[in-house]
Amino acid sequence: MTIFDTTPEAVPDIATPLGHGDADFAGETPPKKGKRNAKIAALVIALLILALLFAWYLMNRKPLSELPGLSQTKLPHYEFSIYGAIKPLGVATTASGDRIYVTESDGPRLVHVYDAKGNQTGTLTPPKSTGPSHIPFYVAINPITQDVYVSDRMSAAIYIYDAQGKFLRTFAPKGDLGGKWNPLGLAFAPDGTLYATDVRGLDAKSHRVLVFSPEGTLVRSIGAPGQLNYPNGIVVDAGGNIEVADSNNGRLMIFGQYGKMLATIGAGIGEGDLGLPRGTAVDDSGRLFVVDTADHMVRIYTIDKDKPTPTYVGSFGDEGQTDGTFEYPNGIATDTRAHIYVTDRENNRVQVWGY
Amino acid sequence: MEATASMSRPRNFLGLPGSARGTGSEMKMNRRKASVPDPTTSRLPRLLTLVLVVGMLAFGVFYYQDQHVDAGPSMVGRATLAAEAAVKRSPSNITARLALADAYRLDKRLDDSLNQYAEILKADKTNRFALLGRGSVLVTKGDLTAAEVTYKKVTGAQKKGEFAGADPQLEEAYYYLGMIAVKQGKATEAITSLSAALKIDSADSDAYYQMGLAETKAGSTQLAVNAFQEALKFVPTDWCEPYDQLAVAYAKLNQRPSAAYNAGMASFCHKKPADAKRQLKALITGPVKVDAYLALALIAETESNNPAAISWYKQLLTVDRKNVAATIALKRLDVGPTGSPTTQGSS
Numbered sequence: 001m002t003i004f005d006t007t008p009e010a011v012p013d014i015a016t017p018l019g020h021g022d023a024d025f026a027g028e029t030p031p032k033k034g035k036r037n038a039k040i041a042a043l044v045i046a047l048l049i050l051a052l053l054f055a056w057y058l059m060n061r062k063p064l065s066e067l068p069g070l071s072q073t074k075l076p077h078y079e080f081s082i083y084g085a086i087k088p089l090g091v092a093t094t095a096s097g098d099r100i101y102v103t104e105s106d107g108p109r110l111v112h113v114y115d116a117k118g119n120q121t122g123t124l125t126p127p128k129s130t131g132p133s134h135i136p137f138y139v140a141i142n143p144i145t146q147d148v149y150v151s152d153r154m155s156a157a158i159y160i161y162d163a164q165g166k167f168l169r170t171f172a173p174k175g176d177l178g179g180k181w182n183p184l185g186l187a188f189a190p191d192g193t194l195y196a197t198d199v200r201g202l203d204a205k206s207h208r209v210l211v212f213s214p215e216g217t218l219v220r221s222i223g224a225p226g227q228l229n230y231p232n233g234i235v236v237d238a239g240g241n242i243e244v245a246d247s248n249n250g251r252l253m254i255f256g257q258y259g260k261m262l263a264t265i266g267a268g269i270g271e272g273d274l275g276l277p278r279g280t281a282v283d284d285s286g287r288l289f290v291v292d293t294a295d296h297m298v299r300i301y302t303i304d305k306d307k308p309t310p311t312y313v314g315s316f317g318d319e320g321q322t323d324g325t326f327e328y329p330n331g332i333a334t335d336t337r338a339h340i341y342v343t344d345r346e347n348n349r350v351q352v353w354g355y
Numbered sequence: 356m357e358a359t360a361s362m363s364r365p366r367n368f369l370g371l372p373g374s375a376r377g378t379g380s381e382m383k384m385n386r387r388k389a390s391v392p393d394p395t396t397s398r399l400p401r402l403l404t405l406v407l408v409v410g411m412l413a414f415g416v417f418y419y420q421d422q423h424v425d426a427g428p429s430m431v432g433r434a435t436l437a438a439e440a441a442v443k444r445s446p447s448n449i450t451a452r453l454a455l456a457d458a459y460r461l462d463k464r465l466d467d468s469l470n471q472y473a474e475i476l477k478a479d480k481t482n483r484f485a486l487l488g489r490g491s492v493l494v495t496k497g498d499l500t501a502a503e504v505t506y507k508k509v510t511g512a513q514k515k516g517e518f519a520g521a522d523p524q525l526e527e528a529y530y531y532l533g534m535i536a537v538k539q540g541k542a543t544e545a546i547t548s549l550s551a552a553l554k555i556d557s558a559d560s561d562a563y564y565q566m567g568l569a570e571t572k573a574g575s576t577q578l579a580v581n582a583f584q585e586a587l588k589f590v591p592t593d594w595c596e597p598y599d600q601l602a603v604a605y606a607k608l609n610q611r612p613s614a615a616y617n618a619g620m621a622s623f624c625h626k627k628p629a630d631a632k633r634q635l636k637a638l639i640t641g642p643v644k645v646d647a648y649l650a651l652a653l654i655a656e657t658e659s660n661n662p663a664a665i666s667w668y669k670q671l672l673t674v675d676r677k678n679v680a681a682t683i684a685l686k687r688l689d690v691g692p693t694g695s696p697t698t699q700g701s702s
Contacts, residue, residue, distance in 0.1 A: 036400060043403035050410045057414070063422055080426035083433070117424050267687075269592075270659025321461070323429045347430055 061096070062338045065355050072285055072302055073313045076340055076353040078324035082118035088343035088350055090138035090279070090331040092148070097335035099163070101148055102343065102350050103136035111136050111150055113165055118352070122165045124148065130155050138233065138279075138331060140186035142194075144214065151183040153199065158183050175218030177210070185234040185245070185280075193219070195242060197231035204229040209244055209255070222259040233280035233291070233331065239305050243288060245277035252277050252290055254308065263308035265290070265301070272299060272312030279332035281340070287313070289332050289340060296326040298342055298353075321347055434458045449475055453484050465492050481512050483524050490531055499535045506532045510551075519555075526555035530562050537568045545569035560589035564597055571604065580604045592653070595624035616643045620650055628654055645675050652684065661688055 056067070065074070082100065086107035093100045100114040101124070111124035126134055134155045141148055146163040149171065158171035173181075177198075185197035192214030199207050207229060209222040222242070223231070229248035236242055240257040250267030251274055267274055276294035283289070288301040288310050296319035301310030317326045327346030334340050338355040428436060438455035445451055456471035472489040475482050486509045493502035509528035519525055529552035536545035549566045552559060567582035583597040583604065598621035605614035619634035631654060638647035652667035665688055668681040675681070 036397075039400045040403060043400060043407060046407050047403060047410065050407060050414065054410075054414055057418065057421075061421060064418070080424050081430065083430075266661075268659065268661070269653075269657050271657075273659060321430055323426070349430060352424070 060336070062336070063355055066285065066338045072287065074355065075300065075314050075316050076338075076355050079339070079352045079354045080118060081323065081344070082114050082341075082350040082352065083348065084114075084120050085112045085343075085350065086348055087345050088112075088331070088348070089345060090136070090151075091333045091341045091343050091350055092139040092141050093333045093335045093339075093341055094141060094146075095336045097337050097339050100333075100341060100350070101139045101141070101150075103139050103150060103331075105135050105137070105345070109135055111139060111148070111161075114350075124150065124159075124161045124165050125167065126150075126152065126155075126159050127167055127170075130157070130159075137184055138186045140188055140194075142192055143188055143190055144192040149186050149188075149194070151186050151196065153182045153184050156180060156182050158186070158196065172216065173210075173212060173218055174216050177218060181210070183210075184230075185232050187234040187236050187242075189236045189240070193236075195234050195236060197228075197234050197244065199230050204248065207231055209234060209242065209259075211259075220259055222255055223253075228253070232278045235280045235282050235288075237282045237288065237303050238284075238286060239303070241303075243280050243282070243290075245280050245290060247277055250274055250276060252280065254310075263310075265310065265312075272301070274299065278330045279343070281332040281334045283334040283338070283340075284336050285338075287334075289334065291329050291332050291342060293328050293330055296320075296329060298329065298332065298340070316353065317342075324351070324353075326351070431458065431462045435462050435464075447478070449479060449482065453482075453488070456485070456488055460488060460492055465496055468492050481508070483509050483513065487524060487527055490528070494531060494535070499538060503532060503535050506535070514551075521555060523556070526552050526559065529555070530559065530565070533562065533569065534565050537565050537572065540572060542569050542573035546573065558589060560586045560594075563589075567597065567600055567604075571600065576604050576607050580608070593624065595621055598624055612638060612641045612643045616646050616650070619647070623650065623654055628658065639670075645671060645678065648674070649678075649680055652681070656684075656688075664688060 053064075057064075060066070082102070085102045085104040087105040088102045089105045090103040091100065096116075098116045099121075100116075100118075102112045102114065104110060104112065112120055113122040113124065115121050124136075126136070130152070134152045136150045136159075137153050138151045139148060147168065148161045148163065148165075150159045150161070151157075152159060160168045160171055162168055171194075180200055181198045182200045183196045184199050185195075187195045189195070194212040194214075194216075196210050196212070197207070198210050201207075205226045207223065209228070209231060211219045211222065213219050223244075228244065228246050230246075231244050231253075232247040233245040234242065241262060242255045242257070242259075244253045244255065246253045246264075252265040253261060254263045254265075256262050265272065265274055274290065275292050277290050278293045279289075279291040281289045282303065286303045288303050290299045290301070292299055292315070295315075297315045297317035299315045300313040302313055303310050317324065317329065319325060319327065321327065326342070326344045328344075329342050329351075330345050331343040332340065340353040342351045342353065344351050427433075435455070435458040438451065438458040441448070441451040442455050452471055452475045456468050456475065459465075459468035459471060469489060469492050472485045472492070475485040476489070479485070486505050490502045490505040490509070493499075493505060506528045510525060510532065513519060513522060513525045513528075516522060516525070529548045533545045533547075533549035533552060536542075536548060546566065546569045549562050549569060552562045553566065556562070563582050563586035567579045567586065570576075570579035570582055580601060583601045586597045587594070587601075598617045601617035602614050602621055605611075605617060615634060616638055619631045619638070622628075622634060623631035632651065635647045635650050635654075638644060639651070641647075648667050648671035652664045652671065655661070655664035655667055665685065668684050668688075671678055671681045672685075
């Protein structure tokens with residue numbers, strides 16, 4: 001009796017009579033050695049793949065579902081919520097997602113700062129001279145200085161804080177704005193150019209997008225009189241185009257870098273059509289996110305540099321109070337780790353979704 | 356035994372160096388040369404496997420820790436915890452108890468919720484918030500008889516109140532009594548309760564729908580049709596049941612075009628647009644052509660096919676020149692005086 005399976009099939013080389021083929025072994029690579037080499041090669045390849053995976057992950061810190069080559073048309077899933085801000089409106093995050101800024105439109109009306117796990121680490125408080133009527137609305141981070149810009153439409157101001165939350169100054173635009181302004185949506189281009197939507201006056205004919213150089217000089221105004229009606233969220237995509245939520249016209253307008261209108265995503269009841277767009281964001285995978293406040297969801301499109309109109313991918317969210325549902329969402333931001341941050345205004349939380 | 360011993364030998368060569376026995380010195384040397392691995396190359400696959408496994412495990416642990424965030428309790432869970440804390444602080448506070456009962460109800464902890472409502476009703480037998488909450492939980496649990504008793508306590512206590520004609524809670528109680536009666540097959544009782552609900556809130560589409568069901572059970576098909584149509588005035592899309600019911604009711608009344616129109620709308624509602632378009636296109640020359648054109652335009656809009664929608668609306672205006680819905684829709688779709696879109700749409 002033996003504990004081994006000694007059938008020739010199980011151990012093929014024992015079927016060869018001893019001594020047979022020994023001469024061959026002396027002069028050539030023996031089969032076992034060949035197998036061993038193949039095994040070593042396979043293991044080395046597996047280790048290389050593992051090392052590449054490690055390297056890719058350490059460089060990107062993204063979920064594996066975001067590995068290059070995988071589909072970009074998938075939809076994100078709910079991860080967790082951040083609580084603390086009352087009626088949150090705007091949200092911005094650092095590229096790594098380690099600092100998240102959330103504006104609140106009720107209660108003390110501060111800007112809350114959270115870490116990547118949703119723990120509050122501080123607040124941004126405007127100067128006392130602002131008075132009681134202020135409402136922080138949208139927030140953006142200057143990619144050059146890391147300063148935090150907070151729009152306050154009621155105070156007709158943009159407040160600037162440093163990354164640690166210390167108030168620095170009120171943004172003082174250089175150049176002729178043509179009278180008063182009421183900044184709302186904010187976005188930065190990678191070179192520090194600031195884009196701000198301006199909703200001055202009750203008459204939408206004067207609503208526009210203002211572009212400021214990194215030094216704060218007015219460069220140009222975008223939007224013909226009457227074209228934009230309460231433009232809200234604004235974002236600059238990787239190709240330099242500007243996506244603006246033309247909120248009360250129920251559409252998203254896409255302008256070229258110099259203000260030429262390229263395309264719109266219109267209002268309607270069809271797939272990918274919009275109702276009341278507010279916040280907008282793009283991620284580093286070329287996905288465009290638009291918060292549709294009235295439909296309580298976020299619509300996702302992919303930006304194709306060869307096509308002016310983004311392609312609709314799908315949407316996430318629905319009306320409700322459970323995890324993954326929204327009550328009048330407003331602002332949106334993305335980090336480079338495939339997270340999407342959405343302010344869920346009436347549920348007093350910021351929802352974090354991920355791929 | 357001999358065969359077994361010799362056959363097991365090669366295994367030893369693979370795994371245990373220096374175990375060649377009884378094969379003669381020359382053969383032993385040859386086999387050693389051929390098969391006994393160099394200790395370094397023998398250990399290498401194992402070492403690589405070990406590194407691979409450890410590496411994968413390390414990556415898995417690091418990946419999980421880096422990606423995972425403890426979501427903590429949900430919003431409803433947080434509300435429940437806060438309400439529980441409030442009740443612990445002040446057990447006799449009815450408002451806190453109500454908040455806890457409602458939180459349990461939202462959290463689908465139905466028995467806990469019922470217990471809290473019971474505690475409130477021990478202290479205040481006619482607390483209508485507790486009665487309505489308890490009724491709602493009992494309906495969810497399927498205990499219609501107990502729910503009926505609970506809702507009747509609300510209507511019994513409040514139907515002669517000063518604001519009974521505009522009391523939303525009384526309306527809610529009547530609505531649920533009507534719905535329960537429909538489920539129990541008591542058509543007359545259902546019609547009485549739903550009529551009372553609609554007298555308080557004449558825009559309650561759900562009450563109209565239940566009324567349609569009650570009238571159907573009562574055999575009053577035309578009244579049922581009227582009720583379903585009222586319901587659809589308030590919620591014309593994404594609500595399939597009234598269209599399903601109307602298709603059946605019109606067929607009973609032998610009004611085939613209307614039955615076919617509602618069947619088409621039901622197909623559209625049930626996400627079968629191709630069927631819906633086929634059914635509706637067959638109706639554009641008949642007595643329900645206005646409705647059919649409107650429906651076809653609506654489907655086209657839903658499919659982001661604005662040119663087709665514009666075309667359907669225009670055809671509708673040829674048969675009903677003053678149709679308000681078509682005129683407004685064409686304006687919404689940015690059709691200028693020449694009939695062509697003035698701005699670029701998404702499609």
